[in-house]
Amino acid sequence: MAASQTDVSAISDALRQAAAQADNLSISQLLMDTARVQKMTATHQKLHIDYSRQLLTLDTLHNLHRLADATDLRAHINAMFAGEKINSTENRAVLHVALRAPKSASIYVDGVDVVPNVHKVLTDINAFTDKVRSGEWLGATGAPLTDVVAIGIGGSYLGPEFVFEALRMHPPAVKAAKGRRLRFLANVDPVDVARARDGLDPATTLIVVISKTFTTAETMLNARTMRAWIVDALGPDAVSKHMIAVSTNLPAVQDFGIDPANVFGFWDWVGGRYSVSSAVGVVPLSLQYGHDIVSEFLAGAHDMDQHFRSAPFDSNMPVLMGLVGVWNSTFLGHATRALLPYQQALLKLAPHIQQVDMESNGKSVRLDGSALSVPAGPINFGEPGTNGQHSFYQLIHQGRVVPCDFVGVIKSQVPISLDGEPVSNHDELMSNFFAQPDALAFGKSAEQCRAEGVPEELVPHKTFPGNRPSSSMLIEELTPFTAGQLLALFEHRTAVEGFIWGINSFDQWGVELGKVLAKGVRKQLQMSRKGASVSGFNPSTSALLKKYLAGSVSS
Numbered sequence: 001m002a003a004s005q006t007d008v009s010a011i012s013d014a015l016r017q018a019a020a021q022a023d024n025l026s027i028s029q030l031l032m033d034t035a036r037v038q039k040m041t042a043t044h045q046k047l048h049i050d051y052s053r054q055l056l057t058l059d060t061l062h063n064l065h066r067l068a069d070a071t072d073l074r075a076h077i078n079a080m081f082a083g084e085k086i087n088s089t090e091n092r093a094v095l096h097v098a099l100r101a102p103k104s105a106s107i108y109v110d111g112v113d114v115v116p117n118v119h120k121v122l123t124d125i126n127a128f129t130d131k132v133r134s135g136e137w138l139g140a141t142g143a144p145l146t147d148v149v150a151i152g153i154g155g156s157y158l159g160p161e162f163v164f165e166a167l168r169m170h171p172p173a174v175k176a177a178k179g180r181r182l183r184f185l186a187n188v189d190p191v192d193v194a195r196a197r198d199g200l201d202p203a204t205t206l207i208v209v210i211s212k213t214f215t216t217a218e219t220m221l222n223a224r225t226m227r228a229w230i231v232d233a234l235g236p237d238a239v240s241k242h243m244i245a246v247s248t249n250l251p252a253v254q255d256f257g258i259d260p261a262n263v264f265g266f267w268d269w270v271g272g273r274y275s276v277s278s279a280v281g282v283v284p285l286s287l288q289y290g291h292d293i294v295s296e297f298l299a300g301a302h303d304m305d306q307h308f309r310s311a312p313f314d315s316n317m318p319v320l321m322g323l324v325g326v327w328n329s330t331f332l333g334h335a336t337r338a339l340l341p342y343q344q345a346l347l348k349l350a351p352h353i354q355q356v357d358m359e360s361n362g363k364s365v366r367l368d369g370s371a372l373s374v375p376a377g378p379i380n381f382g383e384p385g386t387n388g389q390h391s392f393y394q395l396i397h398q399g400r401v402v403p404c405d406f407v408g409v410i411k412s413q414v415p416i417s418l419d420g421e422p423v424s425n426h427d428e429l430m431s432n433f434f435a436q437p438d439a440l441a442f443g444k445s446a447e448q449c450r451a452e453g454v455p456e457e458l459v460p461h462k463t464f465p466g467n468r469p470s471s472s473m474l475i476e477e478l479t480p481f482t483a484g485q486l487l488a489l490f491e492h493r494t495a496v497e498g499f500i501w502g503i504n505s506f507d508q509w510g511v512e513l514g515k516v517l518a519k520g521v522r523k524q525l526q527m528s529r530k531g532a533s534v535s536g537f538n539p540s541t542s543a544l545l546k547k548y549l550a551g552s553v554s555s
């Protein structure tokens with residue numbers, strides 16, 4: 001994939017020049033150009049995005065598209081879908097798209113079509129989860145397993161929780177989940193263990209241990225803790241009825257003592273943060289909602305995969321969002337971006353996308369190991385609106401500039417209209433969704449404040465600079481299908497940005513060092529609990545450890 005370096009440099013120079021002059025642009029004026037506004041939208045089925053509030057002229061947009069071409073974006077996308085080993089530091093393919101491909105598709109890795117294996121696992125999951133849900137699979141006491149604790153962390157937790165929450169109040173999902181509970185246990189903190197099993201009875205609980213590697217320290221300790229909870233209550237033989245696993249490491253699962261017949265596999269070409277469409281998400285979500293709902297979710301993700309793969313770039317949602325991201329991050333120099341869903345069901349979207357994006361693109365070197373002049377991916381954060389408005393929006397209106405992605409839903413999953421109220425609850429929510437992007441874009445001048453009679457000494461405090469970029473996305477309805485589309489859309493935005501930056505978005509070496517250092521601390525704590533003194537750490541860590549071991553901050 002030989003991108004033309006000359007073209008990339010020339011186009012980047014043009015974009016840098018445009019960025020240097022961006023202060024002279026006014027979003028409020030750009031918004032008066034109807035043709036531009038129409039051009040800066042894209043609709044795909046029940047999703048619509050409007051990025052006309054970006055500090056972006058049509059000329060600059062054109063140059064961003066040229067940058068995509070010069071960096072061979074199309075070839076990178078094709079290579080990903082073709083199963084090429086684009087995760088070069090781990091020599092792996094990147095094929096989460098294969099997890100939602102239809103049976104009729106063929107995708108080869110090392111000469112093997114992976115699609116039949118994907119569908120074999122899905123069929124096995126459907127058979128197992130049907131048995132649990134119907135009461136054919138019973139616990140050790142003969143009671144049905146109505147509750148599930150899904151143990152896993154990072155990619156083995158965040159995606160499944162996002163989908164679980166997105167569908168919790170979706171009426172068909174509510175019906176399908178009747179009488180069932182799904183809890184997640186991610187943190188190794190004993191408080192999280194207590195929260196996960198609070199009110200649950202081992203006799204009616206199924207534990208799903210989810211770990212790609214089956215070596216993650218937190219997950220393994222939580223698995224042992226929950227196994228002890230089952231064994232203490234029901235005896236050792238109960239484990240085979242009450243514990244199942246999802247992993248790529250079958251020997252380790254067997255060593256742990258889970259029946260190999262109750263393990264659902266996936267593959268090294270599924271990155272942890274891209275694994276919600278694998279057994280990682282499908283097992284807990286099917287236990288809760290049944291496989292029809294999960295199939296719709298996978299179909300939605302597949303639909304977005306197809307759109308990403310085949311739509312022309314000027315109407316390709318993930319590509320357009322990625323180009324906007326590159327513009328804001330690399331050229332305008334914004335270090336952060338906010339994801340602001342005006343939809344409580346999407347409360348776990350931002351936490352999930354934080355991992356998808358920051359673990360993928362939080363890199364400082366290119367694929368060839370050479371240093372980037374500026375780090376690649378931005379800091380992502382977010383909260384549902386309107387909650388965020390009462391929390392951090394002060395900063396995004398009058399403090400630092402944070403490009404925002406607003407997400408709104410047209411039809412509520414559960415509409416409420418109170419007699420006597422001027423608007424429905426959902427209209428109230430959405431009034432804020434429509435108002436905030438304009439508040440950011442237009443701001444409020446000192447003159448406007450004065451015209452309103454604001455006392456002169458308060459004018460600087462009540463002025464809003466405006467000219468703050470955002471995009472607004474509308475989803476017709478939040479369903480399993482659109483939740484799948486949304487997930488894949490954000491996954492692919494991250495890939496687009498990474499491809500243009502020339503980095504490997506699919507490894508995560510940056511998480512290793514802390515894990516290694518924790519081993520030394522763990523050993524020290526173990527020895528110190530038997531009387532050994534603290535040694536081998538720097539003065540700061542030694543002092544902190546001594547206080548911890550002494551149980552007091554004053555020692």
Ligand SMILES: O=P(O)(O)OC[C@H]1O[C@H](O)[C@H](O)[C@@H](O)[C@@H]1O
Nearest residue numbers: 154155156211212213216272511
């Ligand atoms: O699924 P596991 O192997 O337990 O890994 C869980 C998580 O831990 C790792 O540290 C990585 O940062 C994540 O990408 C991964 O999803």
